[in-house]
Amino acid sequence: VSLTPEPIRWRDGALELLDQRCLPHAEQWLRCERVEDVAEAIETLAVRGAPAIGIAAAYGLALAARGPSADAGAVIDAARRLQATRPTAVNLAWALEEGRRALAEGRDLLELACALHEAQREADRALSSYGAALFAAGDRVLTHCNAGVLATGGSGTALGVIGAAFAAGRVAHVWACETRPLLQGARLTAWELQRAGIPFALVTDSSAGLLMARGLVDRIVVGADRIAANGDVANKVGTYTLAVLAARHGIGFYVAAPLSTVDAATATGDDIPLERRSADEVLAFAGERVAPAGAGAENWAFDVTPAALVHGIVTEAGVLEPPLDRAIARTRGGALRSAPA
């Protein structure tokens, strides 16, 4: 067992990212010396996962503050550029807002990035421990996409919970949905589970219904890219379908996310911008064109799961239970966080 390396690190004055586009076949580090490098790494998914792109963006601001033409304007421009990379994960907006505030207060932006990174590690540890308590011995748990070390820079949200539950002897098996179109489940979650020594099998996303109908799933845990004030959850496309199936089969459906993913300024899931990505991601598979020339595709990267289908949100402040709107309002993070710019 060789655990997943931390995928985000500051080294010799630059941000280094474990390039997730190359996994699981190659462990390649991408060195980002300029803000533009970080922005492109986020856009092309060299780094991905809501918490991880927030932390990467914070390091991006630190690069701007240290650059040859470093001044407040350069940092503000960098925040604007980084904000434009991806629309759905609120952690990005949140980290950039933290950066703007630190800039206004004259604090060091590298120190801020390191502090946000460390806070994420702590949040992951805490929420993993709270989440593990939800499991029962022998549970077979299903997850979607990748909400692990690679997605947070800490020990992971959904996979952090699963790892802690496994360590406590409460997870017998993990079903990892492959997660089309970019196969984060097959490429990244499988890689992490394998390194952690947790028994698992990959399945196509379409198999989840059959698994539940056959009684092979005891619990579902996923991450989140943004949680609205009412508890609606934006996450990787396909999450909503899993929640609908879980409701039909009476299976516990949990979301694991740090409070930085809760966006008090977004009232409901209807207000969350859902990223649409290139049709090419659907038309091709692992670089090989699948569909006939001239065929088109729609590629929404996220969907929204209504709060009513979520049995709990596992955070570093504990498990938020329904009614989620009230539970969210009670969290300091949700109640006090200012609206992202």
Place this chain on the structure above:
Amino acid sequence: VSLTPEPIRWRDGALELLDQRCLPHAEQWLRCERVEDVAEAIETLAVRGAPAIGIAAAYGLALAARGPSADAGAVIDAARRLQATRPTAVNLAWALEEGRRALAEGRDLLELACALHEAQREADRALSSYGAALFAAGDRVLTHCNAGVLATGGSGTALGVIGAAFAAGRVAHVWACETRPLLQGARLTAWELQRAGIPFALVTDSSAGLLMARGLVDRIVVGADRIAANGDVANKVGTYTLAVLAARHGIGFYVAAPLSTVDAATATGDDIPLERRSADEVLAFAGERVAPAGAGAENWAFDVTPAALVHGIVTEAGVLEPPLDRAIARTRGGALRSAPA
């Protein structure tokens, strides 16, 4: 517009199949001169789709009856070999049973195969016309896998219905689920829709929930591999999930299939054998490994949709409406068909 060529033909004493493994990139014909060629073509999905494999098997018996060691025993052996290729589609068992009966009655097996093929063409035409009447102008319809010309040897079941509804001005747009792991939607349905000039977009299987939640789907039509006496439907894995989502969103969910897909000898969906295929279909694509070495996968090819989620079964005898068990009992095909051996 150049319509899909008929994928099954008898030519110069052999069965020729449009090799579906090579589509959409190449139109290559596979010539089967021996029963074993046909069996392998079915196993490797050179020909696929419940009605199409039934017809291919019938031609396979004709090959056995014409072979160098042709006698009744050779035909019975051929039927046994062909039956062992794939377990779920009942059309295969049904066509082989028709062959055994014809053999016992001294009829010509090539004539039988041609008759079954022609009956499928007629069934597709009739059910397409019945199905088209279910649509309203401007409908956006979603389908899964491929239930078109390629899957039946006629004009298709689900895609036959969609084509007839489009011709009648009642389909504005088709959502084609790509259908992992073998991407029959992206490779085959897209190819057929494009040739038919029907506007469509491919989506990942996981996107169906989002599309329905956003009000972008008016109707769902899929094919079937086996329909139990109570109306439970075995079809490509993922179908059950679509039916659950359709129920949640009040969207009409229809199954299009010839009566030869109805299996009166199978009481419920629990009794339908669901094929499990190689994990490699999930772990790799086009020969390229996606998952890390050592990762495992489960690959059920089909799932079961309970009758309660099906709004109608579109057959050549009309649209069977709930309660489906009674509607099926009333069809001559369902009531009179003998149990497959």
